[in-house]
Amino acid sequence: MLRHPDERRGSVAVPDPEEPLGYCVLIPAESNLPLMYYLGRMAEASGHVVELALGPADATVVIGYGEACRYVGAAPGVWIAPDFRRPEVAAAFAGATGPGLVVGSLDDPGWDRAAAARLREFEVLTIPGVDQRLEAAGDPVRSLEVAARVLERARALFVRLA
Numbered sequence: 001m002l003r004h005p006d007e008r009r010g011s012v013a014v015p016d017p018e019e020p021l022g023y024c025v026l027i028p029a030e031s032n033l034p035l036m037y038y039l040g041r042m043a044e045a046s047g048h049v050v051e052l053a054l055g056p057a058d059a060t061v062v063i064g065y066g067e068a069c070r071y072v073g074a075a076p077g078v079w080i081a082p083d084f085r086r087p088e089v090a091a092a093f094a095g096a097t098g099p100g101l102v103v104g105s106l107d108d109p110g111w112d113r114a115a116a117a118r119l120r121e122f123e124v125l126t127i128p129g130v131d132q133r134l135e136a137a138g139d140p141v142r143s144l145e146v147a148a149r150v151l152e153r154a155r156a157l158f159v160r161l162a
Contacts (some may be wrong), residue, residue: 024062025063
């Protein structure tokens with residue numbers, strides 16, 4: 001691991017870019033979703049270099065949120081809140097193979113439990129009582145508990161991919 005100065009968070013550990021396990025891309029790269037930030041950190045901790053300039057086809061792991069889940073076939077990854085109502089997202093998942101982690105909320109109008117159940121080679125985590133951002137309204141502690149569940153499952157996926 002290398003130490004890398006980060007103006008916002010101080011010095012952080014990052015994998016050696018000379019010998020990464022692979023490259024991870026976050027889509028959208030500029031998400032304000034805290035879970036996306038922590039998933040990127042989990043990818044780094046597992047030896048992937050998070051590279052925001054890469055496209056999904058150039059990555060070895062993709063972390064996608066919302067409509068970005070249309071890239072599900074590009075690489076293994078973590079797919080947060082796919083909107084199965086969008087034809088391009090539904091079609092991408094219908095033809096995709098894993099491995100991957102797909103996470104959605106029973107309270108998200110775009111989550112299709114039946115479509116998620118048909119996914120093969122994907123681990124599916126369905127969480128009740130949270131919104132599309134996987135956050136519990138007015139309950140930051142519950143939101144953090146949900147994020148921890150997702151991060152544990154993502155860590156297991158990254159270990160399998162190593």
